[in-house]
Amino acid sequence: MQKKLVTDPIVETISLKAPWKLVEIFSTMPRWQPKDVNKGADVIVKMLRQQGVPVTIHKPSIYLSIPFGAEVRIAGGVIAAKPPAYSRDCRRGIEGELVYVPATYSKSVGTLFAKTQEDPSLSARARLAGKIVVSEGFAFPGKMLEFEQKGAIASIAVNPGADIHWGICTSIWGTPDLDDLPRKPGIPVVAVNNADGRELIARAKTGSRASVVTTMEEGWYQQKVPVVEIRGQREPEKFVLVHGHYDSWDVGVGDNATGNATLLELARVFWKHRKSLRRSVRIAWWPGHSTGRYAGSTWYADAFAIDLDENCVAQVNCDSPGCRWATVFKDVSWMPETEAYVKSAIKAVTGLDSQGERPHRAGDYAFNNIGISSFFMLSSTMPDALRAEKGYYTVGGCGGNIAWHTEHDLIDIADKDLLLRDIKVYAQAVLGIANAKILPFDWTAATKEFAETVERYQKAAGSAFDLGPAKQAIQELDRAVRRFRRAVQAGKIDADQANAVIMGLARILVPINSTREARFRHDPAVPIPPLPTLSVADDIRAMPKELMGFAQTQLARGQNRVVAAMRGAIQLIATAT
Numbered sequence: 001m002q003k004k005l006v007t008d009p010i011v012e013t014i015s016l017k018a019p020w021k022l023v024e025i026f027s028t029m030p031r032w033q034p035k036d037v038n039k040g041a042d043v044i045v046k047m048l049r050q051q052g053v054p055v056t057i058h059k060p061s062i063y064l065s066i067p068f069g070a071e072v073r074i075a076g077g078v079i080a081a082k083p084p085a086y087s088r089d090c091r092r093g094i095e096g097e098l099v100y101v102p103a104t105y106s107k108s109v110g111t112l113f114a115k116t117q118e119d120p121s122l123s124a125r126a127r128l129a130g131k132i133v134v135s136e137g138f139a140f141p142g143k144m145l146e147f148e149q150k151g152a153i154a155s156i157a158v159n160p161g162a163d164i165h166w167g168i169c170t171s172i173w174g175t176p177d178l179d180d181l182p183r184k185p186g187i188p189v190v191a192v193n194n195a196d197g198r199e200l201i202a203r204a205k206t207g208s209r210a211s212v213v214t215t216m217e218e219g220w221y222q223q224k225v226p227v228v229e230i231r232g233q234r235e236p237e238k239f240v241l242v243h244g245h246y247d248s249w250d251v252g253v254g255d256n257a258t259g260n261a262t263l264l265e266l267a268r269v270f271w272k273h274r275k276s277l278r279r280s281v282r283i284a285w286w287p288g289h290s291t292g293r294y295a296g297s298t299w300y301a302d303a304f305a306i307d308l309d310e311n312c313v314a315q316v317n318c319d320s321p322g323c324r325w326a327t328v329f330k331d332v333s334w335m336p337e338t339e340a341y342v343k344s345a346i347k348a349v350t351g352l353d354s355q356g357e358r359p360h361r362a363g364d365y366a367f368n369n370i371g372i373s374s375f376f377m378l379s380s381t382m383p384d385a386l387r388a389e390k391g392y393y394t395v396g397g398c399g400g401n402i403a404w405h406t407e408h409d410l411i412d413i414a415d416k417d418l419l420l421r422d423i424k425v426y427a428q429a430v431l432g433i434a435n436a437k438i439l440p441f442d443w444t445a446a447t448k449e450f451a452e453t454v455e456r457y458q459k460a461a462g463s464a465f466d467l468g469p470a471k472q473a474i475q476e477l478d479r480a481v482r483r484f485r486r487a488v489q490a491g492k493i494d495a496d497q498a499n500a501v502i503m504g505l506a507r508i509l510v511p512i513n514s515t516r517e518a519r520f521r522h523d524p525a526v527p528i529p530p531l532p533t534l535s536v537a538d539d540i541r542a543m544p545k546e547l548m549g550f551a552q553t554q555l556a557r558g559q560n561r562v563v564a565a566m567r568g569a570i571q572l573i574a575t576a577t
């Protein structure tokens, strides 16, 4: 029998008054130039203080790339364009022959960030070297990096609709370090709208020349990071981190004034009811998301790494809640161990079933390399049928509204009723973790997913590689996790010890399922498959013969990492059972 789902009484005290006021204020306040971003922080801080909520304001210097303008000049005419952040500054223009690399637009958010969908034979180095590439899609980094590596001198992304979308084209996560710098884009990149892009594609087919012009400013900027910490009563050092970006493209209402408003109201009600919190809740508003590839949250992950490692029980991202027509919870980001819990929180508040997916390597998920159980990024969204009816293409926010990352992301993109509902969902989900005696994460869901992943990789690799040791290690961990769960349910393990194990498992198993880089570094902002150190198994059989030995070597090392992680997790469980 299903347990009856009840909402926390605090959820019922949520009001739209302050949050809607913030949405209205932000709806006329551009927040992408560094000085305007800081003004946005001032508004949030002022509203928190008006409500008596104490707030700390950090002022780190973070590295940003601010895009001011762009155009494409061709045959005496000028085509409007936008440069993504991290495009190279090229005010005098760079001229060259256009070359077309066909690609298809993503049908769902699940493939939106994928590297490239074009025929690889058409993107060969010889064909792109010294030329300006024109290709369909958004100016996302995987693809732009590939064009640059193949010798393109500039790149033009043909957006799917009538509007040009802002974005960011670097794969470097946050402020670069010395190891990251070589990946900083070295060519000008621009986006154009679909009609103009079609024209450029037609011209590329006749070998026309064009010139790409961009105006960028790049450097270190001091940006404000407001953080509210509401101390819990029983385990104050342990905390849930709830966060979202307050910088936006233009005035960004759906992405992300509604998210900022959600966090503001959570701060108000949690502060008011602070005596009833078991653990602490930390609420953070980030700058540098749009122009620094999550540079604000990444700074925090670096600056508070040891605190996060020792004490953070979960991180919850808040981006684009409460948008117009976003009536369903679909493609919700969650890690396997949090899935069942998040579903029950959504259901308790809305009565709705939900469907989710592996979190994208995007959206202020700057904590994977530390290893923190996570959920939400995008939450509610438009039903597919409505998107189809409106002829909408896939975007990465605003609940599916194509005003995302354009000057049309205005007040009409926010929906009062849906925002109220979504704030309640967030409140319910966060409170349940802050107050649970035993953290509500189910690691058997993760071991089940790992087993399925390895099964799939083994099928793809065939006889080219034996993933038997990984499979066996995962089975052993699965048995240990089940034993642990039974012992916890039977009350044979005390709560502190059980929670230490549940959190410790995240430190081992989140990185092995979401990162290739070491802990405390940051993986690039390109799609990362599950158990990524084994993912070459997917491609090994299609590889040229001369690469086989190298691919097998990579898999051997990747498998060692997976097996060692499973064994470490088993040992951790053994300390409690």
Ligand SMILES: [Zn+2]
Pocket: 245, 255, 256, 319, 320, 397
């Ligand atoms: Zn966003």
